[in-house]
Amino acid sequence: MNSPEESILNPRITRRRFLQASGAVAGAAGLGVWGGSGTLFTLDAAEAKTETGAAAAETVITKSFCHQCPARCGIDVYTTNGRVHAVYGTLDNPLSNGKLCPKGHYAQYLLYDPDRIKGPMKRTNPKKGRHEDPKFVPISWDEALQTVADRLNALREKGESHRFAVLTGRGWGYTDVGLLKEFGEMYGTPNYNLGHSSMCSDASETVKHFMDGHHAYSAYDYSNCNYLLVFGAGFLEAFRPFNGNMQNWGKMRTKSPKTKVTVVDVHLNTTGSAADRLLLVKPGRDGALALAMAHVILTEGLWDKNFVGDFTDGVNHFKTGAEIAAAFTDKDVKAWQEEQARKAAKKAESDAKAAAKKAEEKAKAQAEIDGLKKKLAAASAKDKPGIQKKLDEALKKQAEAEASAKRIAEQRAALDKDKKPEPRPVAGAETFREKWTVGLIEWWNAELKDRTPEWAEQVCGISAKEIIAVAREFATTKPAVALFERGASAHTNGVYNGMAIHALNALTGNMFAKGGLRGYQMKTAWAKLPIKHEDYMDDYAKSPERKKPRIDMAKTEKWPLVKNMMQEIAVNHLKGEPYKLDTAIIYMTGAVFSGPDCTKWEDAWREVFVIDTSPYPGETNRFADLILPDHTYLERLQIADTYPYEGYPISMIRVPAVKPLYDTKVFGDVIIEIGKRIKGPMAEYYKKVGNTENIIKWMCEGFKDKPGDNGVVDFETFKQKGVWYRKPYAYLQKDGVFYKWDGQGYNYVMSEEEVKVEVMPTPTGKFELKVTELEHHADYVHKRLGIPPEKAPFPQWIEPKHGGDGDLHFISPKLALQAEGRSANLPHATAAMQPAQGGRHDVFLEIHPETAAKRGIQDGDRVRIKNKIGSIEVLARVTQATRPDTVVLPMIHGHWAQGRWAEAKGRLPTGSTNEVTENLSEPLSGLACYHSGLVSVEKV
Known part of the structure; x- marks a missing residue:
């Protein structure tokens, strides 16, 4: 019997697929692809001949955009005689500017990956498991699509359409994940787009939504920034947009004055090694540091009075330990x-x-x-x-x-x-007149008055002296940016940590300001489709019976504030709460590997008909019943808006650089083709839609009224340029006044109501230090976090709860070359995977020398990481680059079904970091608490 690897990588194939595979490997050989044994795969001249057989080289440059992170950098794809041989950043694309990060050059490796899946396949072995051979056999697209449609039609006939779900990872726009809303509503399932954001960075979006009204990633004006304060965000590893960040890093660090950088993290990463100051904080305690900084800024009178406001008597009443009355009394007078x-x-x-x-x-x-x-x-x-x-x-x-x-x-x-006369307090008048913030005095009284640097030192492990110095620097060096990500927020107290950090941007007047937190990405001028899906919904889809809760229970009493809860899907399915899934399509996500307590997904997928759409082998493939492989991104026609960048709208288009090498189909067209086979009026809808190319052409009609700055006015010019954008960002806050671009400059002064509608759409139209939405959910917050209801709306300190068990904190960060897990099967990527610790080919566990010595562990030893969730084995890297109470293992470690190099023979037994990560979630955002785990480590 063939091994699972052989079955996935080399299914029983037709002669056509064999020839296609040979052609692809020829392209890979031209790139110098190395085998697991260290030998170079080579092909003879006959095998390497181009499809056309032409002797003269003809090079074509195709516009596209990168796939390796959310940024969507524009790329120029160089193809000669039908073979892609180079990828560069597009010179006139304002995001890439002719440059790419190291991940940008993965494209041709992924296109010509010899482990690619060559066409649709179905499982013939009913048994599912990590070590079970799926015994895939090739099938036609017609059979594959009809198989899916038959299952979906059968569920509809039984009134169980809610048992169909689509799980999604990186969506690119309306022509893939964007299609699912209409599909789900016409078909009749609430589970049409169960996104991965709860396993990504939902806490940061939730914080922004609570405090300034945007459930989105912030746009930053780094190039004009003079102080960068980074809390747990790998700015030079994995923070979006990585390419843009590296370009801006060069500007920040070479301009005058040079941008000063302070990094708060638990270990030395690339960003920390390049910073002016690195503060190694105790895991999950970043919020204590931020609160103490806010205390210093207020007690020393360093807050931005133009943005925040001031005391009406002109006296600073922020005194450590002392409450401030909301209004003056006769006694005050x-x-x-x-x-x-x-x-x-x-x-x-x-x-x-x-x-x-x-x-x-x-x-x-x-x-x-x-x-x-x-x-x-x-x-x-x-x-x-x-x-x-x-x-x-x-x-x-x-x-x-x-x-x-x-x-x-x-x-x-x-x-x-x-000289103006000193303000005289009037009995009954407010003590502090806020301008663009809400709740400062209440926040001070409820929390900040006691959050001194000395208190924070005991909580977070950073000295009071350092806290005071950073607070003063941040408040007095303008413009400045405080940003955070999973390092600070992937804990049970993550949203409150994030709120404390984000509040620093407001206290210092850096919200919507030049060189500060610039704003949020504006929308592209897409035209609406000329057809409405609401006109094709039948009585079944409109029935109240379709109003079922989602399988992940998002937006229910259990998780009322979250957007997604992907990590709960497997658990809920196994419990049958609220029901069991029957059929699931998986698009660009792999929770079997990346979900916390990930082995639960193996149990769940044994019971579900799983349809995977990845063009590559992976852990999900091992449990799939049907594989409908997508094109790689150099073969796709696809559009997407960028995010996040500098706020002004930017959209990209992928134009196929080559015809599909194999019998694959773009995901958006797969959804449309399935829709055409569903019984009822939705089939007519999708027949009129036709395909994703029609949709893109329709949407590009919007460019006629709003042409791009580069002359893009329609579909054809979009393909030629590869990008549409309109500068500048529309809004600017300066000295407490909001301005809007009028075509010539920031000359239009906005009213408070205009600011509320267009810039800060919170219930108050202000930056909320007292969060209205948390006031409304105070009882839920009290129930889940134990916070008194009256304190729920404020940024505050609460202790994180740690999953697992053991005496060491376990952190699993992302790396610069990780590409969200896609690079584990790329040998040139794994050769430099862990640069700060010298990791090559293997990913190491970072452990402090004191910690290692107590356990008899030496550098390079094989060690076991274990807790109540499970255990995995890795190689140790003894280094002072991490805290003594913390061990660090990058999340890329441990793929066991991703291809020949990810699973090279002779390497350690593989296992995901998530096999020792308990499934805990931050209760306000739903973010999986990847960084809150505890483990023990022992020498094997």
């Missing part, structure tokens, strides 16, 4: 009057002393002059010249002193004339 009287008495006393001193100095000078005059009158002719000289000097000095005194008096009079 009396205290103010007494204080003014004390100040006046003190000033009068000081003035009197100064006047007496001046009078004494004047009298002394006059006495000296009078004495010299007497001496001069009585002196001999010989002594007179010397005494006269002294007298002249004294008179000159007296005149200069009088002139100086007069000048100072005039200056003081002018200052007194222009």
Whole structure:
């Protein structure tokens, strides 16, 4: 019997597929592809001949965009005689600017990957398991699509259409994941697009939604930034957009003044090694650091008064441990009057002393002059010249002193004339008048007054001295940016950590500002489709019976605030709560490997008819019943909006650089073709839609009214340029005033209502330090986190709860070459996978020398990581680059079904980091708590 690898990689194939495979490997050989044994795969000249057989080289440059991260950098694909041989960043694309990150050059490796799946296949072995051979056999597309449609039609006939789900990872736009909403509504399932965002970075989006009204990734103006404060975001490893970040890093670090960078993380990564300051924080305790910074900024009067507001009496009332009343009382007025009287008495006393001193100095000078005059009158002719000289000097000095005194008096009079009278408190009037924030004084009283640097030092492990220094730097070096990601938020207290960090941007006036947090990505001018899916919904789809909860329970009482809960799908299915799935399509996600406590997915997929769409082998393939392989991205026609960048709208198009090498089909067209086979009116809808190319052409009609800055006006010019964009970003906040671009400049001053609608769409139209939505869900917050309901709306410190068990924190970060897991089967990527720790070919567990010594572990030893969830084995890298209480293993480790190089013989037993990561979720955003685990480590 063939091994599972042989079955997946080399199914029983037709002669046509064999020839296609040979052609693809020929292309791979031209790139120098290395086998697991270290030998170079080669082909003879006959096998390497091009399809056309043409002798003369003809090079074509095709516009496309990269696939390796969310940024969607524009790329130029170089094809000669039908073979892709190079990929470069598009020069006139404002995101790539002719440059790519290291991942951008994966394209041809992925196109010519010899492990690619060559066409649709079906499983013939009913048994499913990690070590079971699926015994895939090739089938036609017609059979494959009809198989899916038959299952979906059968579910509909039984009234069980909700048991069909589509699980999605990286969506690219309306022509793939964007199609699923209409499909799901016409078919009748709430599970039409179960996204992976809860296993990605939903906490950061949730924080922004709570505080400034945008459930989105922020756009930053890095190139004009003077201070960058990074909390747990691998800016030079995995923070979006990586290519743009590297370009901006060069600008930030070479401009004058050079941008200062402080990194807060648990280990030394590439970003930390390049920063000015690295603070190794205890895992999950970034929020304590941010709260203490806010305390310093307020007590030292460093907040931005133009954006935030100020005390109405002009006095800083932020005093450690002291509450501030919302309004002045008669007692406050009396205290103010007494204080003014004390100040006046003190000033009068000081003035009197100064006047007496001046009078004494004047009298002394006059006495000296009078004495010299007497001496001069009585002196001999010989002594007179010397005494006269002294007298002249004294008179000159007296005149200069009088002139100086007069000048100072005039200056003081002018200052007194222009000086505004000190504000007088009025009983019942507000103590602090906020401008663009809401709830500052309440936040201070409820939380911040006691969050001193000394308190934070005990909580997060960063010295009070360092906290004070960073707070002062951040508040006084403008413009500045505080950003965070999973390092700070992938914990049970992640949203509150993130709220504390994001509040720093508001306190310092860097929201929507030049060089600060610029805003959010604007929408592209796409035209709407000329056909409405609502017109093709039958009575079944419209029935109240279709209003079932999603299988992940998002937006239910269990998870009322989340967008997705992918990590709950397998658990819920196995429990049958709220029901069992029957059929699932998987698109660009692989929770069998990447989901926390990932072996639960193996149990779930044994019970579900699984349809995988990946063009590559992977852990999901091993459990698939049907494989409908997608094109690789150099073979696709596809569109997508970029995110996040500098705020102004940018959209890209992928134009196929080559015809599909194998019998594959783009995912969007697969959905449309299945739709054509569903009984009822939705089939007519999809017949009229036709295919994804029609959709793209329709959508590009919007460019006629809003042409791109580069002259893109329709589908054809879009293909030629590869990008549509319109600069600049529409909004700017400066000195507490919001401006809108009027075509010539930021000249239009916005009203508060306009700001609320267009810039900060929170319920208050302000940056909410007291979050309205958390006020409305205070009981839920209390139930899940134990926070008193009255404190629920504020950024605050709560202890993280750690999953697993053991004495060491376990962190699984992403790396620069990871490409969200796709690069594990690329030998040139794995050769430099873990640069800061020297990882080559294998990914190492970072462990501190003290920690290693206690366990008898030396560098390079084989070690076992274990807890109540499971165990895996890895190689140890003994390094001072991590905290003694923390071990670090990059998330790319441990693929066991992704291809020949990911599974090379002789390597350690493989196992995902998620086999020792408990399935815990942050309760407000639903983000999987990948960084909250505890483990023990022992030498094998």
